[in-house]
Amino acid sequence: GDSVTQMEGPVTLSEEAFLTINCTYTATGYPSLFWYVQYPGEGLQLLLKATKADDKGSNKGFEATYRKETTSFHLEKGSVQVSDSAVYFCALSAPGGNKLTFGGGTRVLVKP
Amino acid sequence: EAQVTQNPRYLITVTGKKLTVTCSQNMNHEYMSWYRQDPGLGLRQIYYSMNVEVTDKGDVPEGYKVSRKEKRNFPLILESPSPNQTSLYFCASSSRQGRAYEQYFGPGTRLTVT
Numbered sequence: 001g002d003s004v005t006q007m008e009g010p011v012t013l014s015e016e017a018f019l020t021i022n023c024t025y026t027a028t029g030y031p032s033l034f035w036y037v038q039y040p041g042e043g044l045q046l047l048l049k050a051t052k053a054d055d056k057g058s059n060k061g062f063e064a065t066y067r068k069e070t071t072s073f074h075l076e077k078g079s080v081q082v083s084d085s086a087v088y089f090c091a092l093s094a095p096g097g098n099k100l101t102f103g104g105g106t107r108v109l110v111k112p
Numbered sequence: 113e114a115q116v117t118q119n120p121r122y123l124i125t126v127t128g129k130k131l132t133v134t135c136s137q138n139m140n141h142e143y144m145s146w147y148r149q150d151p152g153l154g155l156r157q158i159y160y161s162m163n164v165e166v167t168d169k170g171d172v173p174e175g176y177k178v179s180r181k182e183k184r185n186f187p188l189i190l191e192s193p194s195p196n197q198t199s200l201y202f203c204a205s206s207s208r209q210g211r212a213y214e215q216y217f218g219p220g221t222r223l224t225v226t
Contacts, residue, residue, distance in 0.1 A: 004154070036217075043116075043202055043217040044155075089154060098143045098162075098206055098213045099170065102154035 002027040006090045006103035021075040023090035031092040033073040038087045080110045116218035124224045133188045135203030143206045144186040148199040193225045
């Protein structure tokens with residue numbers, strides 16, 4: 001079945017550092033790929049998405065590119081802020097499907 | 113404001129005492145689902161519903177029931193809760209945006225079963 005693997009955290013960074021969170025997936029066909037963010041005490045919010053190979057999703061300074069050849073969707077941000085401290089989830093859905101398959105989540109802590 | 117609401121937000125109960133967690137959305141979405149979140153496991157789908165009176169099992173349905181009598185509501189029922197159901201629960205609803213279904217999540221319900 002479908003699966004998503006992402007790097008374990010926690011990831012601790014200083015403000016203005018570069019952030020990368022690796023995400024790889026296993027799925028048949030061409031799934032849609034997502035990054036969700038969960039701030040402390042809140043539900044999940046969609047951060048960005050990509051629906052086909054070579055698509056780049058971007059939002060709030062975060063970017064991720066759908067790489068079919070490496071089955072990856074790594075999340076990057078060039079200069080993190082304290083407010084980016086959260087848990088980040090990589091997820092996929094099958095073509096035309098509703099169900100999300102999630103990775104285990106990566107906690108990111110940004111220190112001033 | 114478009115939103116998914118869940119109640120209660122926090123619940124502590126004892127083994128075997130039936131409980132219901134409510135979920136409601138105001139976006140007229142057809143699709144709704146329940147997930148549980150456990151450390152290191154991410155979120156796993158419990159049940160989902162494609163529309164009124166249409167429900168189906170997700171990946172971890174054991175010990176749970178759902179119903180979908182109205183489009184906006186999708187309650188999660190634990191008939192006889194057990195300690196291994198202690199978890200953080202999220203309800204979600206979705207609409208199709210292009211090729212992907214964009215899901216909106218509720219704030220979560222933290223359940224402790226003693």
